[in-house]
Amino acid sequence: xxxxxxxxxxxxxxxxxxxxxxxxxxxxxxxxxxxxxxxxxxxxxxxxxxxxxxxxxxxxxxxxxxxxxxxxxxxxxxxxxxxxxxxxxxxxxxxxxxxxxxxxxxxxxxxxxxxxxxxxxxxxxxxxxxxxxxxxxxxxxxxxxxxxxxxxxxxxxxxxxxxxxxxxxxxxxxxxxxxxxxxxxx
Numbered sequence: 001x002x003x004x005x006x007x008x009x010x011x012x013x014x015x016x017x018x019x020x021x022x023x024x025x026x027x028x029x030x031x032x033x034x035x036x037x038x039x040x041x042x043x044x045x046x047x048x049x050x051x052x053x054x055x056x057x058x059x060x061x062x063x064x065x066x067x068x069x070x071x072x073x074x075x076x077x078x079x080x081x082x083x084x085x086x087x088x089x090x091x092x093x094x095x096x097x098x099x100x101x102x103x104x105x106x107x108x109x110x111x112x113x114x115x116x117x118x119x120x121x122x123x124x125x126x127x128x129x130x131x132x133x134x135x136x137x138x139x140x141x142x143x144x145x146x147x148x149x150x151x152x153x154x155x156x157x158x159x160x161x162x163x164x165x166x167x168x169x170x171x172x173x174x175x176x177x178x179x180x181x182x183x184x185x186x
Contacts, residue, residue: 005034005183008075008116010089010109012096013043015051016128016137016147020172021090022053026060028179037063037084039075041109043093051140067108075112080119086182087116090126090175094153097127101159117165122182124167125160126175129153 009025011018029036038061040048045066048054058064065073079087089096089109096109105114116123129149139145161168169175 005032005086006084007034007036007179008039008079008084008087008112009036010039010041010087010092010112011044011048012041012089012091012093012109013047014091014093014128015047015140016135017091017126017172018047018051018053019138021126021175022057022060024090024172024176024179027176029061032180032183034179034183036061038065039073039108039112040064040066041096041107042067044109070106070108070111072108075108076115079112079116079121082119082121084116084121086122086124086179087112088124088126088175088179089113090124090169090172092125092127094127094129094150094156097125097129097153097160098156100125101156101163113166117163120165122167123165124169124175124178124182126169126172127153127157127160130157130168130170 025036028034099110100113105111134146134148137145169178
């Protein structure tokens with residue numbers, strides 16, 4: 001690797017795996033040596049506050065921007081012209097996954113994915129609703145909660161897997177592996 005890998009990292013409003021995702025983001029930046037700029041949806045900001053992770057995120061990353069509208073903060077242009085090596089969206093809610101799967105780009109994160117793909121910037125997505133059956137997750141208070149994945153969410157995750165230029169990962173571990181692989185090829 002000859003230069004610093006630049007990653008735009010989108011966070012949507014899912015609490016599932018959010019702590020693990022932030023730990024992975026930190027490792028990517030500190031241990032692997034990537035520059036990570038963070039872009040948070042409106043719902044993502046609410047969830048980060050609810051899980052008491054907002055301050056940690058801002059202390060860990062130099063650039064953390066929150067959605068104002070679908071094009072503010074302006075990330076579409078930099079993604080189109082190659083200022084970033086990849087756009088990672090983790091965690092990705094079922095709502096944002098369905099919008100991306102059907103080409104709807106009306107939020108900061110869904111627009112960022114659309115524009116990254118138009119500009120041939122790599123896109124790595126970690127939809128939280130992609131495994132059938134019940135999943136165990138942690139509430140903000142640390143209680144174990146069981147949630148069920150809906151069939152429509154599974155179908156949308158499959159649509160994402162079939163999209164050109166999109167890599168869907170099934171776990172936080174696979175997410176870290178994909179970013180490491182990206183860094184080896186950049």
